[in-house]
Amino acid sequence: MSEAAFEHRFRVALHDADAAGVLFFAHLFRHAHDAYEAWMAWLGFPLDTMLRHGELRLPLVHAEADYRRPLHHGAAVIVELTPAAVGERSFTLDYRFQTADGGLAATARTVHAAIDTHGRRSLPPQLRQALEKWGRYI
Amino acid sequence: MSEAAFEHRFRVALHDADAAGVLFFAHLFRHAHDAYEAWMAWLGFPLDTMLRHGELRLPLVHAEADYRRPLHHGAAVIVELTPAAVGERSFTLDYRFQTADGGLAATARTVHAAIDTHGRRSLPPQLRQALEKWGRYI
Amino acid sequence: MSEAAFEHRFRVALHDADAAGVLFFAHLFRHAHDAYEAWMAWLGFPLDTMLRHGELRLPLVHAEADYRRPLHHGAAVIVELTPAAVGERSFTLDYRFQTADGGLAATARTVHAAIDTHGRRSLPPQLRQALEKWGRYI
Amino acid sequence: MSEAAFEHRFRVALHDADAAGVLFFAHLFRHAHDAYEAWMAWLGFPLDTMLRHGELRLPLVHAEADYRRPLHHGAAVIVELTPAAVGERSFTLDYRFQTADGGLAATARTVHAAIDTHGRRSLPPQLRQALEKWGRYI
Numbered sequence: 250m251s252e253a254a255f256e257h258r259f260r261v262a263l264h265d266a267d268a269a270g271v272l273f274f275a276h277l278f279r280h281a282h283d284a285y286e287a288w289m290a291w292l293g294f295p296l297d298t299m300l301r302h303g304e305l306r307l308p309l310v311h312a313e314a315d316y317r318r319p320l321h322h323g324a325a326v327i328v329e330l331t332p333a334a335v336g337e338r339s340f341t342l343d344y345r346f347q348t349a350d351g352g353l354a355a356t357a358r359t360v361h362a363a364i365d366t367h368g369r370r371s372l373p374p375q376l377r378q379a380l381e382k383w384g385r386y387i
Numbered sequence: 388m389s390e391a392a393f394e395h396r397f398r399v400a401l402h403d404a405d406a407a408g409v410l411f412f413a414h415l416f417r418h419a420h421d422a423y424e425a426w427m428a429w430l431g432f433p434l435d436t437m438l439r440h441g442e443l444r445l446p447l448v449h450a451e452a453d454y455r456r457p458l459h460h461g462a463a464v465i466v467e468l469t470p471a472a473v474g475e476r477s478f479t480l481d482y483r484f485q486t487a488d489g490g491l492a493a494t495a496r497t498v499h500a501a502i503d504t505h506g507r508r509s510l511p512p513q514l515r516q517a518l519e520k521w522g523r524y525i
Numbered sequence: 526m527s528e529a530a531f532e533h534r535f536r537v538a539l540h541d542a543d544a545a546g547v548l549f550f551a552h553l554f555r556h557a558h559d560a561y562e563a564w565m566a567w568l569g570f571p572l573d574t575m576l577r578h579g580e581l582r583l584p585l586v587h588a589e590a591d592y593r594r595p596l597h598h599g600a601a602v603i604v605e606l607t608p609a610a611v612g613e614r615s616f617t618l619d620y621r622f623q624t625a626d627g628g629l630a631a632t633a634r635t636v637h638a639a640i641d642t643h644g645r646r647s648l649p650p651q652l653r654q655a656l657e658k659w660g661r662y663i
Numbered sequence: 664m665s666e667a668a669f670e671h672r673f674r675v676a677l678h679d680a681d682a683a684g685v686l687f688f689a690h691l692f693r694h695a696h697d698a699y700e701a702w703m704a705w706l707g708f709p710l711d712t713m714l715r716h717g718e719l720r721l722p723l724v725h726a727e728a729d730y731r732r733p734l735h736h737g738a739a740v741i742v743e744l745t746p747a748a749v750g751e752r753s754f755t756l757d758y759r760f761q762t763a764d765g766g767l768a769a770t771a772r773t774v775h776a777a778i779d780t781h782g783r784r785s786l787p788p789q790l791r792q793a794l795e796k797w798g799r800y801i
Contacts, residue, residue: 260562260563261573263405263406263407263411263558263562263572263573263576264405264411264414264555264558266406267401267404267406268401268404268408268460268711268714269401269720269722270576271722273401273402273696274692274696274773275689275693275696276402276689278689278692279540282539282687282689283538286536286538286539296539296598296599297539297597297598297599300539300546300598306683308683308685308688308730308733310729310730310731311728311730312688312727312728313725313726314726314727316722316723316724316726319722321573322576323571323572323574398701400700401696401700401714402696406573406576407584408714409584411558412554412558412584412635413551413554413555413558414551416551417551417678420549420551420676420677420678421676424674424676424677425674434736434737435675435677435736436737438544438545438677438684438736444545446545446547446550446592447592448591448592448593449590449591450550450589450590451587451589452587452588453587454584454585454586454587454588455586459711460710460711461709461710461711461712497550539681539682539683539687540687540689542682543678544677544680544681544682544684546682549677551678552678
């Protein structure tokens, strides 16, 4: 595991699994977003507060995932989140989904753009610094 | 089928089914709400417009369901929605989930209360009339 | 809080909230089931193992919830699960959803029936004992 | 619209929208999969039958999406599905999410690998032909 990764854990629930008994692919993104939301709160930028204040939103403009091994119902999963790139008006996050045995089950990436009521905008300096600080360790 | 029922159809999708191969119980409520949303739009009270205007909201204060037979992945389902009761400040809806062979797989009920930014309020007269008009046929 | 309650915690995620900014009612049942799944694993009856072995399933035959206060995006929630009744071939669970300030936001109830490949069956004695042991403290 | 596209329609439901009032990004993949499931049934390869027979599964090994415009609660959306590539043991599907005004809100891509109980396998000839037949028109 990278030193700079933020860890988020979950267990594949009955409702996460589909009729084939494995994590439905779209739910991987839901869990990635849970990791992202927990990480943003940890950094001091809780999404719920930001949404309520309405000054800054960070919608996804891209998402992707590669599935290597099925994640079965009941599997304990560690999501490792790391910032992959920080731009002037967007940032990119990488996710690794690992099982308890250390196996890599999936990877994912999300790209977030900063917007406000006027359209695209720059990332706030404090958020940019927080993201870059994580980036330093990668 | 009752004359007064509003029909909404869906097929049990891969993501609706859980690891046991049958509709996850909580997703029944999601489909009930899809029926409700389609019906409200049909009545002339689309939820999205009401939410955007912000004058009236109809949050659920109660929900329940009885599950009689499993709904398997791929099953074609007809949801029949009927108003069960219309009060001054709330209304109750009943749902029957039937399969193509006419079998009754589940029933559900939701109770909706009218609120605005000041708290509980009366149902708008037009909505009340629309609900009662359906009720007449039951 | 009851002495006999099993606690499960979650935070209302962005995807839990609907366009009105509050927990979508059907997702309350998903969180109730997460509490149930964690509790069953704690009792020694993990659902995933039971499903794979295929000898016993405990599908829901009834579910209901009462919603008292909206649960907003970001809210920290404690689910308290207690067995309400244990029968020969079914059992009933109660859930209380409390916010960090001690307020009761919602209650829910689920009824589970024991089945195997031959149809309805008795609860295994060990599970029945585990359920009754919790019941004793209520 | 391409001649060869398979069309699937949906409306952004209350539960599809997040606290920001727009389609939660992961739910786009759920709708893409609904389009895929409807298309496979149309082609004569219903996923539920294939899963029950257990001879062939087509799990996703990759998924990605680009989000251009928010899809608001209530929006009517047309998903256009087209096969982008057909290989010996996998195939790639493209999705375009268009709103009623003809605007392109998002695109997505999924890659599916053929497996059976022994591991990776070739696509069945009939499925391969059905996929290529659509490909011809692109």
